[in-house]
Amino acid sequence: MTRESDIHALLKNTGARSDVIDTVMRVDAVMQNWRRRMNKRELGHKAIAALGLSIDMAQLDTLLAIAALENEFGEAGEQENTVGMVADRLHIDPSRASRLVSEMVGLGYVLRNASQADSRRTVLELTDMGWALVHAVLSYKWLLLSDHFSTWRTEELEKFVPLLEKFSDWVSDSHESETRHATEIEALAHSVQFPGSGRKVG
Structure with missing residues (x-):
């Protein structure tokens, strides 16, 4: 077994x-733990429960x-919202996005114009509702985040966000890394070709 x-x-x-x-x-360990917690959507579920929401x-x-806040979506937040954009932002198929939008229209949270x-x-x-x-949800989330970051020193905050933003670009840069390490990746691919696996490399 690989150690x-x-x-x-x-x-x-x-x-x-x-x-x-x-x-x-260390970063990979943090990311794996974070991924598991994000998959459970802990903070979102806590917000829904704490605010007594029925969604x-x-x-x-x-x-x-649909709110498409600029700090999350950038210039996309200035564009007109369509079902297609909702699908793109949530990385879901348009038919599912259409069903979700229809549900929110029926509940009075969204208008079609x-x-x-x-x-x-x-x-x-979005309607006023x-x-x-x-x-309410964003305020809840930011209240909890601000409480956590209030324990950080100013110099830590000044360094953290730029570095986090820089790190977040690593996936888009991964193609160059794959090219540089093509030999090692090819060897790794061969190392997992077991009898009956049905996959050929090279």
């Missing part, structure tokens, strides 16, 4: 510094996608 020491040796052989290797392993997480995500740019196109807007719900 962490074996992976450490592999990275060492590629020229990675010891501090980089230690960081990779589920998928419906809440739909409202947040004709686009000002093209009257043939339907755009989505929808905005109130989004405001």
Whole structure:
């Protein structure tokens, strides 16, 4: 069985510094724990329960996608909202997005209107109820986050966000890493070709 020491040796052989290797392993452990907690949507469920909301997480995500806050979606938040945009923002298929939007329209949280740019196109807007719900959920989340970060020193806060934003770009840069380590990746692929696996490499 592969041990962490074996992976450490592999990275060492590629020229990675010891501090980089230690960081990779620690960050990966944090990310795996974070992923498991994010998959459970702990904070979202806590917000729904604490605020006494009668919607589920998928419906809440739909409202947040329509709200399209600039700090989350950037320039996308200035565009007209359509079902297609909701699907893109939530990474779901358009038919599911359409069903979710219809549910929120039926509950009174979303309105369908004709686009000002093209009257043939339907755009989505939050009602006052929808905005109130989004405001309450975000306020709940930010209250908890601000309470946590209030224990951090100013210099820690000033360093953390830029570094986190820089780190968040690593997935989009992964193609170059795959190219640089094509030989090692090919060897790893061969190492898991067991009899009957049905997958061929090379």
